[in-house]
Amino acid sequence: MTTSTTSESSAVTHLLDLQALVVSVRRRRRLWCSLALLGLLLGAALAVLRPPAPAAVTKVLVAHKEDQPNDTGTLIRTDVELLGTTRIAAKALQSLKSAEPPEDFMKDYRGTGLTNNLLQIDVTGDTDAEAVARAKALADAFVADHVRRMRAAAGAETKALSDQADRMRDELAQVNEAIGDRSPESEPKASASIESLFARRAELNSRIADFDQRAEEARMGTPRIVAGTQIVDAPRAVKHSLPKAAATNAAIGLVLGLVLGLAVAAVGTVVADRPVLRREIAGNLGASVIAELPRTPRWSARLWQRRRIRAARARLTASLARTVRGSAEPVSLLELGCARSTSVIALDLARALAAEGPVVVIDDLPGLQRAHRGQKPGGPDVVGVERAAAVPHEVRRLGVGSVAPGTAWTGLPDLGTQTVLVVRAGHAGAAWLHTVARQLADLLIPVIGVVLIDPDPRDRTDGTLWDGLHTALRGHNERLARENVTGRLRTERPSWAVRVPDSDQEAR
Template identity: 50%
Template sequence: MTSAEKAKSEPLIDLQRLVVSVRRRRRLWLATALLGLIAGGLVAMFLPSPPTAVAQILVIHPDDSPTDSGTLMRTDVAVLQTTKIANEALKKLNSTQAPEEFLKDYEGLGLTNNVLQLTVKGKSKDEALARAQAISDAFITEYIARNQAAAAATQKALLDQRNQAQNELTTIESGIVTEEAKGRNANPAQLERFYSRRAELNSKISDYDGRAQEAGIGTPKVAAGTQIVDAPRILPRSLLKTLATDAGIGLALGLLAGLALAAVTSVVKDRPVLRREISRHLGASVIAQLPKPPRFLRASRAAARRKRVAATLVRAVRKEGGSVSVLDLGARTVTAALAVDMARELAEKGPVSLVDDLPKANLRELAGDGPIQVLDRGDAPSAGKERRIGVGSIEPGTAWTDLEFLGEEAILVVRTGHANTEWLHTVARQLADRRIPILGVVVVDPDPRDHTDGTLWDGLHTALRGRGSALPEPLPVPARPVARARPVVPERMPMPERKVVPERVARPAPKPVEMFPDEDAPVRRLSRVAPVETDAERTVERVLEPPREKKSARRRPPTPYKRPEDHDNADQPTKRFSPVSPDNAEAL
């Protein structure tokens, strides 16, 4: 896969890189989680929740049925949280608070189809209890009045229907009187119709009267049953429970905020943290890695590991009398110590000097008194087979033209997550412009779970190819003269030697076998058995005999098919063969 294809196939957000970046910023999200925990505890201690009163109301529905799914109770809860109920409760409390603001201090919950729970908050316990009682009374009063109003409306409608029927009955009575006054001229059919209609109207009027009386009674069951079954009381509050709840909520919110902030910053800053990305952006392979320098413990282990890496880098620098630069990017302490370890390894083979161009590194103190000579950037160039190790920086603000005087080749010491992608590209481009090949990259403080490959397989400025461009070209080897080829004469194949075949000795004829012991029966004699020849004899005879001409084998003409009617004995029955005996053996 080419570099262009890799760039096209790269996702917009690398999940592996995002996870590693968030894990490296664990101090950030752990700090935000701790702050959330502390903030939640402080809120629970210094801003306690106001006192809360609870009351339960039994609501009797006139149209209640066992198949109700809670619709009536949800309607009651919605009515409870209206400004009408809030206004009536405020009037009983003699409060000037706005009903809209008062609605935020209480809420209703339907426990069952007929039990309503009311939760009210107040500045004090007495105020919470008073509010709960006022709201409960206002709701019960409004509920009973609403049912009574519905009953009164039903009674009025029934009475109106009765009055209409009464008026119609009066008209029917007058028609009956008029028709009866005619005497013999009265229409019997008309009278019959008037009588039936009068009876129907009388029935309706009596029905309307009864239903109107029942509606006038109202809903005494609703009025008597709707009441407060659990008087307002203050909910008990535990400070420890409140503290734990608020602290847990603060911890969760702080942790989520920290993780989100770490993820967003890792995407926005675009700082490579994987070896694969660092090697790709710098154009050089990762040849070693070092952990983060410890502050208190495990210093000896870190020093031993750094010396092993220094020995690896020394083996990579093979040119005698040459110079190499160790350039720092975010790991100044590790870079200085690594350069000193490399100088000590090279001091065992010859003179070595360090060129100090790394600010705040104190190379002289690290080198100490020994064979290693620490020079400044403007000192005299190296002479003879002296090896020089230049120690510099490639941080923003670096003088790129001075890197040529530090070394002919470069080793980059890069701390993961320190520089963004744009700056890594700048470093690679500037070193390529100065024709300084990069031997490799030493990654400092890598992620312990980073198993990506930091080796480049293409590109002209990788470690091995960069070093190969600096080596002298090999001298041409003169070609040897090529001798003229002689004609190849095919060798004659030697004729196989003829072997003397021993004369065959005639074997005595075998005694004929008689099939039947009978003397009168003819005797059938068997033919002589030919002697058995060996493979060697067959081979010799095959060589000595001249080749024989192949005879074309005659093909027999196909036997014509003879139909059953062509046979003379086709109509005769099939004969059964008798068993073989000495008498019929000769015939067989």
């Protein structure tokens, strides 16, 4: 139950590990940089190959009867929608004497409300002159339609107010006729009814005066609206700058390509599940990271990079030499995603061990013998795995092979009964790292450590396992038990592992 809970927790942590995600995305910078560059080039090319159509712009000041200081732009939005109607388009085409359908013409222009009373009209055409003519026709058609609507609204309002005032006058005439020459003093008995007639007459006079005033205001407001609605910016052609358009499109393409590249890299990282950090690789392989080495560049590197790589190779060779010298059994180097770097490491290690005695490199890695051809004479011998059985037991053996997909697992014990894994960060998925650890454990080949190739320079995680004996090294424990049963001493070392001086041999 505890083991299951631990596995589930580690899996959840892995899915939510933002550090690993950032590192993996950064390592795939070639992808998103390439997409960003592609977007930049496509944006610039689009500006050159598809330049914008000739366009013209004009601005119209629109006056409304219902203008209020706190208007949120509802009136100008209404004007924008009215501009995009077939009635306005048809009137503009009529003034242009064009037979183009209004529906098609409406696709070539648009209105934009800049403020509560300022409308901008953008029009495109085949030429600058045509675009300017279209803009003027549209502006004139809109102004004429707006003025007509305002006049019609004011006329309807004035007529309604005048009709209401006329009805009041008719009623007032009836009241005056009912009053006649009577007064409350002349007819004391009917004083109440006479007073109500006088009150009604006063109310009717007031309302008639109010309606007359409102009708006059409606008539007086129309000229103000008509005069206020006008073209304030004459139609003019819009000048397009090709360098500016190319730069703008290139910037937009760069941003879109970069965003797309980062998204693809992030999704690919999550889907592929390829560990990059030291702690992830060590945890999946069940072995500690004992050394690191920058990936050997395929092309010529800069001077300081070559010096740094040579210094790192020298430190790695010395560390592996100490590990191999202290081993009583043959050791192999098994690569995963870094065959070229493993070949270089194997030859450097073999040369370092050759100073202490004969060393034979058992090659099961394509390209190792080709790399050995360029070495100086007197170096270690490199033989194929088919000749491994002919190598004398007193000669130190160093196997070199691969644990990439398609590996013949049963042939790995011929390379060495212990191994150092040389793994390139971010190359293999977590599932395959588990497979490698399980197969090596089943073959009773303990993993001494992991050499990490091309690590992330900003990785600060710990690649040391403090409780790793129960994972990939479980085969080592099983082999200890089996060898103890057969009676072999674990302290016994092969003859090539201990160099006895000649004087001691004669004494014996």
